[in-house]
Amino acid sequence: MVNERYPHIRFQLERSGTWIHEGLRLDFYMRRLHTQMAQAVMRSLDIYVEAVRPGRLGLYADDEGDWWELDEEAWALTRRNLLERQWPRVLLADADHNPDWFAVEYLGSRRIDDPEWRGSDQEACVLSFWLSTEYLEEQGPARVRELALRLAEPLPWCSGNVGLALQGATILSEATKEVYERCMRYPGLDIPSVRDYSRNIGTRIRGPSWLTFVGPQVLSELGGVEALRARLQSPGTTVEALEGGRAVVTLGEWPEAGDYEKGLLLPAYRELARVLEPWLYEGHQLQHDFPPDELRRWERRFLE
Template structure:
């Protein structure tokens, strides 16, 4: 692990046992303003691409209809296939480690967007631990999955890794979130309910769908407006693009004065298309939440 990446381990208790609940990690998310029925075949291909990318590591657990963790054996994969073939709406969560719920993880929230005034998106997210080749593996997996999904927006980079389903886990994150602005606090399920075609924020890799890219003037216009060393704009199929800030993601340790100017430059460019207005997390005031969302803008 690069020395500039933090080694975060926050534990909780299950009876007398101390259980790892929050750690540093790497993650990616893609949002599609399309209903589950329209993209489920693409999502199946995306899941298979992720599984191949992380091999020999495997996903070993899945959440059943009651939210309980079950072994991802042959019967478990039949359950996943049934969920993914369901009409209208569905969700799946697959894990490497059901005890800590960190490490390798894949989540999908398939929405039915035919309802009037629905502002959400169908969302795919996956995570992996930070390790020696973590950035290389994340970039490879994110680019491969991106080519399989008709995304409207997406991102990849460093993050706090924890499960959204557990309450109270963000309490201990607050001081670390302001110390390490390069770490996202993932909120895939909630973001999928409201994001539409807008952007979640600024990240190491920021994926732009056709609507966003056209609004910014296209690939060449983006290249002409980004001047920080290492900022790279690459075209993707179907009128999409990805902006990557350097060879690996930065945590931005404020105590070490780590330079995040490339992130600030991109944030200023992307601000008109950002969705800023998350509900405050546990341990965060509304003011904290706004300050964290605007950490590369103010």
């Protein structure tokens, strides 16, 4: 155990050898053309790199998915791609640890403003940061929460989540019995997919997490910050107003995984899920070892 709030998970997938491990994900979803927010994405990336230590990210994936050293020339290329491409894909990873403790993934959607593309109103750009639980332990939850707010501040996000997750580059394309068993045991462990959400999350919210960022459309429909705050009564839950008619809900001092086998059902997470239910994202594209009925059960794990 890393600590009593979440399990220590380390195992390899048989087919690819990819490591799966617990970690912290910081994900932001934006319904805006990349060209309109390229500088904001770059600023958020710079904040992350400074926080985790310059040089921590040592690898990048090219357009073919091959990995290369993230040297000065590669960093310059990454920045050009972010600032000049219409819909860049950026994937950076930690070169110092196996499994990767730190990573960045960004996917700029090309369909947001395409009226001829069915479902363009549900497309989103997605920016995702990884932190290790070791980093969380070293820095403490208050500093990690502060970092999350700093990363969010430049971005025109519609929603966002910061919480525990099962990390692994191919986790969703190689879902195994081990992954399934853990995500069904620990309700606070997410299994996110940048590509999945970029296609159809729109302005919806991807379920409750330690920090849940609520954008202006959903917050307005909820009746505003005070109305949201009045509906959340669990000890330790706070609602903070942010600029642009947005808010962040924090569920306690630390992120928690819960544990069905021990009766740890995360009541604060369940309360927030009930409040946000009309706006929650469902329809994950996990079509591998997760039977449809069990996938539905996982999606609604805080509601049933």
